Amino acid sequence: LWKYAQGVAAEELKDPSPSEFDQVNAQQVRQTIAKIDHALQDKPVDNKVKQKLNYARRHWPKNLDRYEQQEEQLGSRNSMSKTDPDATFMRMKEDHMLNGQLKPAYNVQISTQQQFILNYSLHQTSTDYQTLPVHIEQYQGLYNTLPSAIVADAGYGSDENYAVLEQKEIEAYIKYNTFDKEQKHGIRPFSSDSLHYNQAENYLVCPIGQRMGHIGDGQRITTSGHVQLVSRYQARNCQGCPMRGVCHAAKGNR
Template structure:
């Protein structure tokens, strides 16, 4: 048999001679201390200006900022859970000096007081990191994007194409009604004309329906189906058009939006390790990192990455009055516009283009447009068989962002009987190619830059710098879906998440 079991003394009702100090219960190396230290060092005047004088006293902005930052650092995102932590968690109680804001106060502070100004606080913390020599705002940054789901309902959607089709269908039906009315009441409608597509608006449609009704009012043997359709049109079409107009304003050129969060756009989300996904209302988060610290973040309503870079870099410059030495990014950012903007700013673009990886493995295809020799002085191309391809004209093409590209067209002189025709050109007539010379030169420069010793280092480092940050935020800290709706509020959430990430890594 073993010896006698001895238990440690335990008496929950035991009184202590002196009450505990919260200071003694918080370890010296605990992350809550870095939150207090850093938030005490930043200037919160931008938040102070959001408060109006008079009325009841308010919790100090610095206290509230500590609460939400430490909440996001500890994966506590809900305002109700933050309220609970402030009342129950020793670390929160120490940080807040035993103050206990309720969830409504917390939510108003996060949604209203931090809206539009949190990035000023974020940038101050990045500058503190620079002072410590941890990051440099003048060195290369690594940029990438990910999509985060909106808090909206996934099934309340509006599609821009659907609105367009509904307008066209309404116009066709109105033309049918007008044609029918003309066939039996031409005299009554002789001084009016059917509506053009540009006139399909609530007022004009209502007016036209009224004219058709008036013209058919005294006519006998009017088709009952026509009367039913006119009654339906009178009751619903102007109202529907008003709704379409309002939705198009909210869409602001996008293809889709959520009814319950109009700022969110439907984007294809990667759901699992097999990259199977579905369309969900979401926002496109862009970050620039260095040593896995977030130096800049921006939120966008477009699903593609290439259109986000100009404003993302502009925000970086506005925040720090500095430009990074280089931007390192994957092929999703390799566009004529982005290469040109970075070149103008004097920023080195270590950005792949869409065929870069394939060319690295397989080389440039022999008959592709990029493989054709170009004589710049005389402005002609040379086909794979050595014939000149003459310049036959220029054209302009505008991208979705409004950027105008100049393209040049070239035509081979005689493809008939060419032994390479089957692999070079399978269309009728002589081969015609279209070249964007600006993009061609940018791609050549990017290829050379990416294959330098520095370029290879940056390419390897990109995957180990920016991508782990997204993995940390989404998988380690469970932030896959916003709690708030609207881009101004979701930007606050991303700002708090970015601050928390930097402080967590700083302490580590």
């Protein structure tokens, strides 16, 4: 069997042209089935082939139309419930099975002041940090003003949210996601956060005192479309460094 598989693979690899997988629509499927029917008109055809063609004629075009509608409903989300198209599958923290099942759900956000509910919003994303900008916009639309400060847990801490709040001049009492860990264990001595940064000359200093020069800037786009600016720095020579084993595990210079 293995020899046979190797032979088939070798035969297929003789053709170096890559396979093309173009998206097809329901009309193209109908036309292809009609061509096959026409080609088999005067030929003896096995009943299984006829059954397959009949099944394809009845179901495949209709299924493609349904898939296109579902893709349009899905939009930018990563999942959708067929029974409730507006709902997104989210992992429940607690359910009757106590095993964190994925279920169609909505993310409900509520903001309060002195125990009075001022605003609530429904979202199709399971991550809380993506809901904050929309929630603030809705609050502004309701009251034609903005809150002077916002208190939220670490689930709302992100570069995007800090930037939005700073732009809107809202004071943010929001922890970032590693805050509690750092308070408990402290910043690791060899982490990026612990490196000294010289702002005047734009360079970092590695744990052994070697300068890490600025080698370029780039961008990273989050799932919500927020563009993060990323600066990269590199040490000159990590070879033979006595701290190499605990400083970083990547090849080359850190």
